Amino acid sequence: MAQPQVIVIGNEKGGAGKSTLAIHIVTGLLHAGKKVAIIDLDLRQRSMERFFSNRAAWTAANGHDLPLPIVPDMGDGKALAKADEAEQLARFDAAYAEAQVADIILIDTPGGDTALSRAAHGRADQIVTPMNDSFVDFDLLGEVDPVTLELKKPSIYSESVWEARKHRAITEGRQVTIDWIVVTNRLAVAEARNRRRLEERMKKLAKRVGFRVGPGLRDRVIYRELFPFGLTVADLSNDIRPVSVSLAHVAARQEMRNLMQAMGLDDVTGGALAPLDAAAA
Numbered sequence: 001m002a003q004p005q006v007i008v009i010g011n012e013k014g015g016a017g018k019s020t021l022a023i024h025i026v027t028g029l030l031h032a033g034k035k036v037a038i039i040d041l042d043l044r045q046r047s048m049e050r051f052f053s054n055r056a057a058w059t060a061a062n063g064h065d066l067p068l069p070i071v072p073d074m075g076d077g078k079a080l081a082k083a084d085e086a087e088q089l090a091r092f093d094a095a096y097a098e099a100q101v102a103d104i105i106l107i108d109t110p111g112g113d114t115a116l117s118r119a120a121h122g123r124a125d126q127i128v129t130p131m132n133d134s135f136v137d138f139d140l141l142g143e144v145d146p147v148t149l150e151l152k153k154p155s156i157y158s159e160s161v162w163e164a165r166k167h168r169a170i171t172e173g174r175q176v177t178i179d180w181i182v183v184t185n186r187l188a189v190a191e192a193r194n195r196r197r198l199e200e201r202m203k204k205l206a207k208r209v210g211f212r213v214g215p216g217l218r219d220r221v222i223y224r225e226l227f228p229f230g231l232t233v234a235d236l237s238n239d240i241r242p243v244s245v246s247l248a249h250v251a252a253r254q255e256m257r258n259l260m261q262a263m264g265l266d267d268v269t270g271g272a273l274a275p276l277d278a279a280a281a
Helices: 018-031 047-062 077-082 086-103 115-119 157-173 194-207 221-225 247-262
Strands: 007-009 037-038 104-108 126-132 142-144 150-153 180-186 210-215
Touching: 007 018, 018 047, 018 104, 018 126, 018 180, 018 247, 037 047, 037 086, 037 210, 077 086, 086 104, 086 115, 086 210, 115 157, 126 157, 150 194, 157 194, 157 210, 180 194, 180 247, 194 210, 210 247, 221 247
Parallel strands: 007 104, 007 126, 037 104, 126 180, 180 210
Antiparallel strands: 142 150
């Protein structure tokens, strides 16, 4: 029996947009007909899990039929957050085993270095790391000289991914390649010189520690205003339009396509992820 592909959304810094990225990847996969299981390891917030709970409630109330992921039972998140590491890891192992019926398992990890996050990274086939467009976020990936801004060495999260790769190699007894892609998320209008500096350091660090740089999602209102309904731009259609569709939503759909293509999910980018009809927008 084929093993499911495991995608981990990871970054040890909070506020980088991990959950936003996760829900959009999952909905894109669902619309492509993939059987997806989700595991939300941000035990206190559970943003991804709450999103799909909202999705089920909204579709039922409005008479629509939208695909939903498999959600293995992790129990009460707040109670589990107070439990010891052994119990947390046992719950994760049980949820992971339950998720094996899926084609793809997507795991959303919390900000910070936790036992659960390390366990998830150690099982990843692909790690997707969102990063805000600033040196504040880059500091978790690489350390730069404060005078010259030249790259000095990999930083704490890069070391965590290295440990995950090493763990996979040891446990599986073979050389394992974890595909790591860093996406520039929540892009906003920024001073061109600062962005150019950041991009140059990203390219250098990518070669040094082994990640690819891909496109993320801009800081768009549409991503936030669809969240309460449990919807993304992948769900918008002639029948499903809880908000007025504009040309900005057409661009947002294209952003999703670009992200999925960068992840190597080329079979997902047709069908429901085809661009919205601009004439209907």
